[in-house]
């Protein structure tokens with residue numbers, strides 16, 4: 001994600017964005033972007049008022065508000081592939097910009113199968129999270145599993161950037 005592309009965004013929806021902590025950070029860093037948080041009614045009840053962030057109560061299986069960028073941070077791990085694909089389809093429908101600007105951005109674990117020395121600890125952490133997500137019938141995915149659900153949901157391409165510790169940023173293009 002380049003500085004030029006950040007400047008081009010006009011709107012972002014943080015899907016499953018809870019009380020808006022991530023949206024607040026984005027709105028502060030990039031005040032030209034109109035930020036929306038979508039989450040279930042009980043999850044946004046009591047959320048603080050945040051400058052330049054609108055809250056929308058709703059179910060992301062039904063509707064995602066339109067935006068240039070749809071953010072899914074720590075959300076798709078809640079579900080098995082069938083439901084994750086349904087959510088990704090709603091997100092794809094929500095993207096208003098075609099071309100380089102419109103995308104889904106996912107912040108999640110991409111389980112790394114490489115067994116380099118430094119990679120072993122990272123992988124163990126990722127797999128532990130996978131076990132944790134099984135409690136809610138979800139799970140973490142490796143690149144092949146991510147690719148399969150992106151293609152199934154109708155996306156054309158994606159780019160994984162490992163960062164943020166054991167997580168990655170995944171840009172997914174319609």
Ligand SMILES: C[S@@+](CC[C@H](N)C(=O)[O-])C[C@H]1O[C@@H](n2cnc3c(N)ncnc32)[C@H](O)[C@@H]1O
Pocket residue numbers: 015016017018022038039040043058059060061072073074075078
């Ligand atoms: C693990 S939390 C992640 C919260 C936030 N994105 C973060 O990174 O801290 C998952 C979020 O997804 C929301 N969520 C779960 N099911 C949802 C649904 N059907 N529609 C909208 N939001 C949902 C939850 O309420 C919760 O806020």
